[in-house]
Amino acid sequence: MPVRKFKIFRYNPETDKKPHYDNYEIDCESSWTILDSLNEIKWLHDGSLTYRRSCRHGICGSCAMQINGLNGLACELQISRYRKDPVVVDPLPGFVVLKDLAVNMEPFYSSLRRIKPWLINDDPPPARERIQSPEEFALMDNSIGCILCAACTSSCPSFWNDKDYLGPAALLKAFRYSFDTRDQGLAHRIDMLDNKHGLWRCHKITNCFHACPKKLNPTEAISKLQKKVVSEKW
Amino acid sequence: MIHRHDVIIVGAGLAGARAAVEIGQVADVAVLSKVYPSRSHSGAAQGGIAATLANSSKTDRWEFHMFDTVKGSDYLGDQDAIELMVREAPETVIEMEHWGCPFSRTEEGKIAQRKFGGHTLDFGKEPALRACYSADFTGHVLLHTLFEQCLKHQVNFYSEFQALSLIFRDNRAIGIVAWDTVNGGLHTFYGRAVMFGTGGYGRAFKITSNAHANTGDGLVLVSRAGLPLQDMEFVQFHPTGLWKSGILVTEGARGEGGHLKNRDGRRFMEDYAPTLMELAPRDMVSRSMQTEIDEGRGIDGKDYIYLDVSHIGAAKLHERLPQITELAMNFAGVDPTKEPIPIQPTAHYSMGGIPANANCRVAYDENRHETIGFYAAGECSCISVHGANRLGTNSLLEALLFGRRAGKQIIEDLPHLDFAPLPDDHEEAAREEVERLFKADGTERVGAIRAELQESMMQDCGVFRTRQQLEKQRTRLKELAERYTKIKIDDKNQRFNTELIEAIELGHLLEFSGAIVEGARQREESRGGHYRKDFPKRDDKKFLKHTLAWRQEDGEWKISFNKPVILKGITHPGFEPMERKY
Numbered sequence: 001m002p003v004r005k006f007k008i009f010r011y012n013p014e015t016d017k018k019p020h021y022d023n024y025e026i027d028c029e030s031s032w033t034i035l036d037s038l039n040e041i042k043w044l045h046d047g048s049l050t051y052r053r054s055c056r057h058g059i060c061g062s063c064a065m066q067i068n069g070l071n072g073l074a075c076e077l078q079i080s081r082y083r084k085d086p087v088v089v090d091p092l093p094g095f096v097v098l099k100d101l102a103v104n105m106e107p108f109y110s111s112l113r114r115i116k117p118w119l120i121n122d123d124p125p126p127a128r129e130r131i132q133s134p135e136e137f138a139l140m141d142n143s144i145g146c147i148l149c150a151a152c153t154s155s156c157p158s159f160w161n162d163k164d165y166l167g168p169a170a171l172l173k174a175f176r177y178s179f180d181t182r183d184q185g186l187a188h189r190i191d192m193l194d195n196k197h198g199l200w201r202c203h204k205i206t207n208c209f210h211a212c213p214k215k216l217n218p219t220e221a222i223s224k225l226q227k228k229v230v231s232e233k234w
Numbered sequence: 235m236i237h238r239h240d241v242i243i244v245g246a247g248l249a250g251a252r253a254a255v256e257i258g259q260v261a262d263v264a265v266l267s268k269v270y271p272s273r274s275h276s277g278a279a280q281g282g283i284a285a286t287l288a289n290s291s292k293t294d295r296w297e298f299h300m301f302d303t304v305k306g307s308d309y310l311g312d313q314d315a316i317e318l319m320v321r322e323a324p325e326t327v328i329e330m331e332h333w334g335c336p337f338s339r340t341e342e343g344k345i346a347q348r349k350f351g352g353h354t355l356d357f358g359k360e361p362a363l364r365a366c367y368s369a370d371f372t373g374h375v376l377l378h379t380l381f382e383q384c385l386k387h388q389v390n391f392y393s394e395f396q397a398l399s400l401i402f403r404d405n406r407a408i409g410i411v412a413w414d415t416v417n418g419g420l421h422t423f424y425g426r427a428v429m430f431g432t433g434g435y436g437r438a439f440k441i442t443s444n445a446h447a448n449t450g451d452g453l454v455l456v457s458r459a460g461l462p463l464q465d466m467e468f469v470q471f472h473p474t475g476l477w478k479s480g481i482l483v484t485e486g487a488r489g490e491g492g493h494l495k496n497r498d499g500r501r502f503m504e505d506y507a508p509t510l511m512e513l514a515p516r517d518m519v520s521r522s523m524q525t526e527i528d529e530g531r532g533i534d535g536k537d538y539i540y541l542d543v544s545h546i547g548a549a550k551l552h553e554r555l556p557q558i559t560e561l562a563m564n565f566a567g568v569d570p571t572k573e574p575i576p577i578q579p580t581a582h583y584s585m586g587g588i589p590a591n592a593n594c595r596v597a598y599d600e601n602r603h604e605t606i607g608f609y610a611a612g613e614c615s616c617i618s619v620h621g622a623n624r625l626g627t628n629s630l631l632e633a634l635l636f637g638r639r640a641g642k643q644i645i646e647d648l649p650h651l652d653f654a655p656l657p658d659d660h661e662e663a664a665r666e667e668v669e670r671l672f673k674a675d676g677t678e679r680v681g682a683i684r685a686e687l688q689e690s691m692m693q694d695c696g697v698f699r700t701r702q703q704l705e706k707q708r709t710r711l712k713e714l715a716e717r718y719t720k721i722k723i724d725d726k727n728q729r730f731n732t733e734l735i736e737a738i739e740l741g742h743l744l745e746f747s748g749a750i751v752e753g754a755r756q757r758e759e760s761r762g763g764h765y766r767k768d769f770p771k772r773d774d775k776k777f778l779k780h781t782l783a784w785r786q787e788d789g790e791w792k793i794s795f796n797k798p799v800i801l802k803g804i805t806h807p808g809f810e811p812m813e814r815k816y
Contacts, residue, residue, distance in 0.1 A: 014729050031478070031567070043681025047724035047733040052269075054445040057481045057561060059374060060273040076564045098416060099730035105270065118382040119334025129287075129331040131343035137336065144336045144368070144375055148272050182334060 001027040004079055005086035006037060008049065011097050019097070022046070023086065034074040034089065035063055038101075051101035058213060061149030065101050066090040071151040071211040092154035107163065108150045111170040114192050119177065120185025136181040143176035143221060145214045152208035152218050164197040168208035168218035171199065175221035178228055186232055194233070199226050235421050238653070239264040239390065241644055242410055242425035244397050244452060246271035248373070248630060249612025249637035250431030251380040256641025258387035261648060264423060265384070266395045266412055268447055268735075272381050275433055275445040276612075276633060279373025280557060281486035282348060282365030283630040285323035289344040290363035291355055296320040298355055298362065301809055303628060306352045306515050307621025308762035309778065309811040310465070310799055315592040315617045317803035319628075319635055326635045327366050335379040337368050338554075348554075349489040352515040352625040352816070361513055365627040370484050370557045373630055395421065396735050397451055398664035400428070401657065402459040405598075407608035408654045410455075411664040415735060418728025420661055420668070426651040427607045427644050430456070430588060430596075431637060434613040436469070437739075438747045439581035439696070440688035443475055443482035449739040450746045452614045456588050457746070458663070461598050461605070462782040464616040464797070466746065467753035468585035468763045470624055471697050473519040475580020476566050477538040483558050483577060485626040488512040490554055492543040494523065495574065496531040507816040514816040517623040517763045520579040524697040533576065540574035547571075579697055583624050585763060586750075587616040589782065589797075594640035600782065600796040607651050609644060611636035618780065621799075622762020671737050676720035680737050683721070687714055687743060695751055700767045704755040711751060715744050715789060749783040752791040757781060774811055 003025060011019035024041050032040075035053055042049045051074070052062040058076040065074055068088050079087065095103035146169065153159050153167035166174075174193055177183045193199045199222060208218040239262045243250045246267035251274075257263040267274065288294040299320040304311055331337060331345060338346040350365040368375040384391070394415040401408040407428040412421050432452025436444030457463055473494070474483040488494070494512050496502045506522040507514035514522075523539050532538055543551060543558075548571040551559055562570040588610040590596045594617070596608040611617075612633035619632055690710050694703035718741065725733040759773035760766050780797040802808035 012727060012729070014727050033565075039681075042733070043684075044679065047680070047722075048727070050725075050730050050732050054269050054273050054447045055275060055278050056446065056479075057278070057565065059278050059371070059557070060269070060275070060445060062269060062273050078564070099727075102730055109270075113385055116386075118386040119332075121334075125332040129328050129337075129345050132339055133343045134339045134341065136343070137339050140336060144378075145371060146378075147277075147374070148270075148378075177334070180334065180336070 001029055004028045004037065006041065007086040007088045009090045010100050012099050028079055030080055032079050034067055034077045034079060034087070037079055038074060050099045059147060061147035064092055064149040064151040064154070066092060071155045073149060073151070073213045076213060092150060094154045094160045105150065108153060108169065111166045112148070112173060115166060115170050115174040115189055116185060117173045117177065119180065119183050120188055121182055122184065130182050132181055139179045139181065140176050141221065142214070142216050143172050146172055146216060147214060149213065151211040151213060155207040155211035157205055157207065158201050158203055162197060162201055165201045166198050168222065171202070171225065172216065172218040172221050175225045178225055186228070190229060190232065193225065194229050199229060235419070236424055237264060237421060238424050240425060240648060241427045241429065242266070242423045243429045243431060244410060245274070245431035245433060245612070245614070246391065247274035247276035247431055247433055247612060248376060248380065248633035249640070250429070251377070251384055252634050252637030253429055253431065253611065253641035253644065254389045255380060255383045255387060256638060257644055258384065258389040260645055264390045264392060266392045266397060266410065266423060268394065268396050268451070270393045271384070271391055272378060274377060275448055276630070277374045277377040278445065278482065279630050280370040280482060280484035281489065282350060282367035282372050282627040283327055283376065283634065284350070284353060284364050284625070284627040285327040285366055285631065286320070286364060287324050287327065287345060287347060287366065289340055290347045293355060294362050294364055297806070298357060299323065299353070299364065300803065300806060301357050302353050303619065303625060304809045305814060306623055306625040308623055308772065308814055310618065310621030310761060310780070312618050312800040313803045313806070313808045314800045315619050317806050318592050319619050319632065322635055323631055326631070326638055330376060330379060330634070333379055333383055336375050337366055348486060349513060350626040351485050351488065351513045351519070353627070361510065365486070365489065367486065370486055370555045376630060376634065396738060397455060398667060398738070400455040400459045401660045402608070403654070403657055406606045406654050408656060409660070411661050413668060416730055418731065420664055422661060424653065424656055426648060426653055427609065429609040429611070429640055429644065430614050431612045432614040434584035435746055436581045436584060438688065438691050438743050438750065440692040441475055441480035441578060442581040443472055443480055444581065449742050451739070451742050453587060454742040454745050457785040461596065462589060462784045463746070463749050464586055464589040465618060465781050466586035466749040466783055467757055467781060468622050469581055469750065470516055470583035470585060470763045471520040471579040472516055472582035473523055473579055474541050474577045476561065477576035477578050479565055480580035481561060481565050482580065482582065483541060483561065483575060484555070485516070487541060487543050487555055487558055490543070490550070491546050492541055495540045495542055496526045497533050497535065498531065502526050502531070510816040515623055515625060518816065520697055521765060523579055538576045538578045541577045542574040543570050544572055544574065583629060584613055585616070585620045585622065585624055587614045590615045590617050592617060592639070593643045594636055595643065600794065609640045611640040622764060667738070668734070671723055671734055672726060674721050674723045674737070676722050678717045678721045680721055680733070680740050683714055683717055684740050684743065687747065691747060695754055698765055698767050699754055701755065704751055707751050708755065711744065711748055718744055745785070748789065749791050752793055753781045753783055756793045778811065
């Protein structure tokens, strides 16, 4: 069992004036993920270490954090991919820290709500399912796989500078519905999208694409949505 | 702080969220969740949701689905509820499609359907394509669609609240006391009706597909309120958990043609279920695998088997099973397009739970007397549509469909339900528990006790059980409960104290595990997910009955086998128990 070192961001607003890092050295099994290592620290060494986790296989989106400067899901990143010690673990940037690695997600969900993330279609539904061909289904790309972990939005410099910016996750959701052939809601969303805190704040930095644990491409989705909005208007 | 809402729902997974969508359109509803709603474990379901849409198997109909579910349940399922479920399944799934759920599509543009274990045409003749799916993240798209519908209908969410006690007086549910994880502090949620959709209890086992959050909280709250739990000994071990971690590999992998192989490369299922082979129900496949492992035919003689999907081809795997391809790479280090995946049985689904009837009203005794203003749906409930063993894709269906039924029933009942008087001491039990834990300054670690619990439950209350093992486990649970009174909590802060939450959860795990073990000890037969090596036959004479387990003051569980199984449908005459062969 290799011994590995971790340098972990700590901050408890109840008791600390400012954040600091704590160092831990633990025996790790070679197959462990970052989350396994955090669990080992919390369960056997320091019960006060605080982070979110639930499904531990990359589908619930709870454990997004920054590892060696890159956003990802702690549960699916194996420690073996980080050759050098210490592995540095920080909370997601761009959000207010509640405690240690847990950040306030409310602004993230609030952006999501702003784009009306539900199917808008006022036609009475048919008795059976609406018909959608596999080709039409494919227009949504893989956007339906988004787990709302916020790794993308948190990695975006435009979001760091403009807290009113919808951010890549909310825009990816807007893309998902705008390219769903069953949806008629672009008119209801366009004012929210077509402004300086919406689609046009994206400067194609592509951090979001690199941060996404599901290998989705919000940058490309935003470009497609920009084109759609422009053609809708003109 | 007291929050007043017409309806209080605990749990934001498929059952809770579906009920909230229904209720949110006509009444004031609050949904408490220990995680953010979109993080609920329903989202981890992969393979599909059953409904006889007959999009691919053109002759499929609800009677076949009913037969499969009854037979799959080893005849312990209540057939009235099963008939309702299979008949309402198509409209329930279609409604999700109308709300925008992105299902995979057939060439004709209809909802795509695939094969799944135990689902057949013509009463067992051949496998049916009945599982409606979205690649291999069906639970994810259903959960997110419902979460979005909740946002549309402005449902009040209270995220990251840990439920601590159910306020229940004179057979009437009045509210919930919960701990605000983010800020600390007790909150009372006071309602005219309370619904539980609090999920399963797989975290009592070491190898499990369940999330860290699945600690059976709702069940413990119910049993502490003096109500019984039902059929707790029936735990489903899913055949294909990734070796060591137990992370789920969907049954869809076998539905798409995957093979199970032992150390000799043999498809051993031909010895156990020659007709359905790998698509036999989960309890049988898990026992077959465990037998192979126990008899030394695991891979390299170890405790795992191979799931081989490489012959399906990379293109089809990426289209139909993208998630499991990633999971195998990330968590087992194998590329399933080229190599077999090491797997072992994993504690997956809780058939037992809060006894409720088909209207989702919680019922409290052998005679199915109903409580007032109290409802349950989804995995936490035992309605019982799965009986002794659940078929794959029936869980998403159950959670969604009975969540919907609960919502409709609550709306119907609300005019007759006012706010019952809130007792003065309603927060007392919760306050005592939290204060005791904050003061905990002993020598024992929560993590260490939990690990011992999970390992021992796996070993002595797992796929195979004997009286000796169960008695050993009963004693061990008492010792662990004793050690739990001597735990130490490092974190004394109110704010975001996840160590406190884990200690609360461990208390829950220890408590309901007693009901599993005691039910398993007293049920001297083998049925569905419960297999006694010392009683390998099903015994319908004695045990074609639901188990009810009442928690006693001293922590023991009182067991009864007096609640009859309903063997008739609503309109269907019902299926008589017969030998279960596949």
